Amino acid sequence: MNNRIIYFDNNATTGTAPEVLEAMLPFLKDQYGNPSSMYAFAGVSQKAVNKARTQTAALLGARAEEITFTSCGTESDATAIMAALRAQPDKKHVVTSRVEHPAVLTLGQHLEKEGWSVTWLGVDDKGRLSLDELAGALSKDTALVSVMFANNETGNIYPVAEIGALCRDRGIPFHVDAVQAVGKIPIDLSSLPVDYLALSGHKLHAPKGVGALYVRRGAPFRPFLRGGHQERGRRAGTEAVPNIVALGAACELAAARIGEENTRVRALRDTLQQRLTTDIPDCIVNGDPDNRLPNTLNISFKYVEGEAILLHLDRYGICAGSGSACTSGSLEPSHVLRAMGVPFTYAHGSLRLSLSRYNTREEVDYATEKLSQIIDRLREISPFKE
Amino acid sequence: MWEYTEKMRDYFLNPRNVGEMKDADAVGEAGSLACGDALKLYLKVKDGVIADASFLTFGCASAIASGSALTEIVKGKTLDEAMTVSNSDIARYLDGLPKEKMHCSVMGREALEAAVRAYRGEPALPAGSEGRIVCKCFGVTEEQVVRAVRENNLTTAEDVTNFTKAGGGCGECLREIEAVIADVVSGKSGDAAEKGTAGAPAGLADWRKRKSAGAAPLSNVQRMQRVMTVLDEIIRPRLRQDGGDIELVDIDGRTVSVALRGTCTSCPSSRLTIEGFVQQTLQEQVEAGIVVREAVS
Numbered sequence: 199m200n201n202r203i204i205y206f207d208n209n210a211t212t213g214t215a216p217e218v219l220e221a222m223l224p225f226l227k228d229q230y231g232n233p234s235s236m237y238a239f240a241g242v243s244q245k246a247v248n249k250a251r252t253q254t255a256a257l258l259g260a261r262a263e264e265i266t267f268t269s270c271g272t273e274s275d276a277t278a279i280m281a282a283l284r285a286q287p288d289k290k291h292v293v294t295s296r297v298e299h300p301a302v303l304t305l306g307q308h309l310e311k312e313g314w315s316v317t318w319l320g321v322d323d324k325g326r327l328s329l330d331e332l333a334g335a336l337s338k339d340t341a342l343v344s345v346m347f348a349n350n351e352t353g354n355i356y357p358v359a360e361i362g363a364l365c366r367d368r369g370i371p372f373h374v375d376a377v378q379a380v381g382k383i384p385i386d387l388s389s390l391p392v393d394y395l396a397l398s399g400h401k402l403h404a405p406k407g408v409g410a411l412y413v414r415r416g417a418p419f420r421p422f423l424r425g426g427h428q429e430r431g432r433r434a435g436t437e438a439v440p441n442i443v444a445l446g447a448a449c450e451l452a453a454a455r456i457g458e459e460n461t462r463v464r465a466l467r468d469t470l471q472q473r474l475t476t477d478i479p480d481c482i483v484n485g486d487p488d489n490r491l492p493n494t495l496n497i498s499f500k501y502v503e504g505e506a507i508l509l510h511l512d513r514y515g516i517c518a519g520s521g522s523a524c525t526s527g528s529l530e531p532s533h534v535l536r537a538m539g540v541p542f543t544y545a546h547g548s549l550r551l552s553l554s555r556y557n558t559r560e561e562v563d564y565a566t567e568k569l570s571q572i573i574d575r576l577r578e579i580s581p582f583k584e
Numbered sequence: 585m586w587e588y589t590e591k592m593r594d595y596f597l598n599p600r601n602v603g604e605m606k607d608a609d610a611v612g613e614a615g616s617l618a619c620g621d622a623l624k625l626y627l628k629v630k631d632g633v634i635a636d637a638s639f640l641t642f643g644c645a646s647a648i649a650s651g652s653a654l655t656e657i658v659k660g661k662t663l664d665e666a667m668t669v670s671n672s673d674i675a676r677y678l679d680g681l682p683k684e685k686m687h688c689s690v691m692g693r694e695a696l697e698a699a700v701r702a703y704r705g706e707p708a709l710p711a712g713s714e715g716r717i718v719c720k721c722f723g724v725t726e727e728q729v730v731r732a733v734r735e736n737n738l739t740t741a742e743d744v745t746n747f748t749k750a751g752g753g754c755g756e757c758l759r760e761i762e763a764v765i766a767d768v769v770s771g772k773s774g775d776a777a778e779k780g781t782a783g784a785p786a787g788l789a790d791w792r793k794r795k796s797a798g799a800a801p802l803s804n805v806q807r808m809q810r811v812m813t814v815l816d817e818i819i820r821p822r823l824r825q826d827g828g829d830i831e832l833v834d835i836d837g838r839t840v841s842v843a844l845r846g847t848c849t850s851c852p853s854s855r856l857t858i859e860g861f862v863q864q865t866l867q868e869q870v871e872a873g874i875v876v877r878e879a880v881s
């Protein structure tokens with residue numbers, strides 16, 4: 199046993215980067231002024247929030263005034279979706295996919311109960327959407343299209359530019375849940391036809407409790423949280439200054455390190471995938487290998503159950519995720535894998551390994567070795583192995 | 585993260601009595617691959633006493649620990665004593681299970697019962713084969729719900745989900761589960777639990793006999809019950825072998841609408857599955873005039 203943690207669960211949350219912690223600390227200590235107050239001491243906070251807005255906008259190729267800070271990714275998603283719907287009360291149709299994060303999925307189900315009609319786009323066995331199906335679903339009554347940039351479980355990247363073009367042609371607002379994509383792949387909103395884009399700090403090495411929403415200038419908007427005039431009335435509530443400063447710093451850092459995500463981190467992920475698929479029989483990689491986040495590997499092992507794998511990994515300090523029923527607190531395996539039609543024999547045994555720039559080759563080697571042993575052991579006690 | 589006891593962790597990480605027993609006198613199974621956990625229990629019986637026990641499990645950590653604990657508990661017990669082992673005995677042996685995981689201990693008890701029944705030459709009672717299905721997502725019968733409620737003094741539908749999985753899928757059966765709980769509490773389901781089969785359709789063998797004897801045409805209710813039983817006993821197990829599953833959507837007269845699930849949905853031959861295997865089986869086992877349709881979702 200060792201006490202070292204090997205953290206391969208960066209799609210669940212990430213560690214706060216040291217630079218980010220340093221940037222936010224003064225605002226947790228002495229610089230506690232309320233940005234709205236009228237004295238120089240508070241002005242320090244106001245300036246810091248403005249700087250963070252510029253840093254966040256820069257990472258996305260957006261203008262500072264198009265960024266609104268929120269408390270998390272879920273809030274950004276909900277704010278955007280409800281903003282678009284409230285602004286077009288006469289339109290009652292929404293298009294989204296079956297593989298969205300619960301932040302959008304559950305809201306969509308709720309909207310159905312409230313009288314909206316929702317088109318749930320299916321995916322193929324690699325988790326890919328069909329643009330034709332999407333185009334066919336759009337109508338005069340469509341108030342919003344919401345599709346994620348990248349999937350949290352498989353890492354699949356969706357064709358945001360193409361979907362955005364279809365929407366723009368028809369004048370339909372387009373929301374993108376980019377919580378998993380921001381910081382991992384380049385995003386340039388100055389050229390992407392996107393109207394709303396959600397991100398979350400804790401997925402890119404800022405702490406939990408902060409998110410941001412991009413609203414393209416001119417896109418319809420109605421506030422979700424009403425109250426004070428903070429965030430230009432788009433999101434009332436005193437700004438979480440330390441967290442916002444942290445998010446700004448994390449965005450600046452991500453912009454500087456995004457090349458590394460797509461070279462060194464990608465190579466680590468590819469090594470992991472290559473070694474696991476070679477060493478362990480009867481496993482499949484879930485998702486679209488040609489269009490995936492550079493850090494994510496979702497792999498399923500036949501005849502074994504995901505939670506059992508995770509608990510064994512935990513013994514070696516290896517942190518990972520699974521789409522098995524037993525890890526979700528629900529009793530059914532991941533809705534994403536089911537939408538893809540992954541056979542039950544594989545769906546229950548899925549493992550998600552999501553890396554970050556803080557991972558090393560040694561960690562990959564160690565995890566591969568341990569994982570082969572664990573799968574062997576679990577298969578020995580499985581009644582289904584041949 | 586679930587909170588597991590030290591003992592449960594130990595029985596998961598170092599499972600006792602693992603493996604197939606080649607010369608077993610009795611084997612009992614519970615759960616299924618499609619549901620995400622399954623247990624196979626092997627018993628060696630000498631003079632009415634369980635001399636040895638072993639198991640294989642597909643499932644989460646608590647399923648593995650429950651199988652492990654079960655084998656330790658039953659060794660040395662007479663068959664009669666073994667039949668009184670309850671799911672809470674298994675959970676207690678592990679110093680407790682998180683309540684969301686109690687269904688793993690229930691699966692242990694079911695496998696044990698199946699093994700003892702097999703040894704005694706009594707008909708097997710595979711999960712979901714008897715009685716009215718309350719939860720179609722997990723194929724849980726009213727009897728199973730009643731039993732879990734009584735043995736563990738359950739009071740809410742959430743409890744029932746934790747112990748039997750019923751209600752943990754689409755959630756459509758939650759109200760019905762609440763109704764069953766109310767019946768148990770008010771004493772109405774007393775007999776159903778004791779006899780196990782009260783109000784349930786007669787066994788398959790019985791039907792086949794009646795069918796060949798040219799019995800009277802089926803009533804709607806009879807037909808529905810038979811269709812459900814054949815789906816559960818014959819059709820679903822076959823599809824599950826290939827990672828698929830089937831859901832009964834509607835029965836209207838002789839027209840049965842089903843939806844294929846799991847691998848079946850993406851399988852290019854799903855039409856063939858429905859028209860060939862499913863329809864043919866229902867025609868053979870239930871009634872010649874049955875037509876099977878795929879429900880459009």
Ligand SMILES: Cc1ncc(COP(=O)(O)O)c(C=O)c1O
Binds near residue numbers: 209210271299
């Ligand atoms: C794709 C996606 N959307 C939304 C969220 C929700 O973000 P948060 O946890 O910040 O609310 C997550 C987090 O897991 C996510 O992966």
Ligand code: FES
Binds near residue numbers: 722757758
């Ligand atoms: S029918 Fe019981 S959960 Fe779906």
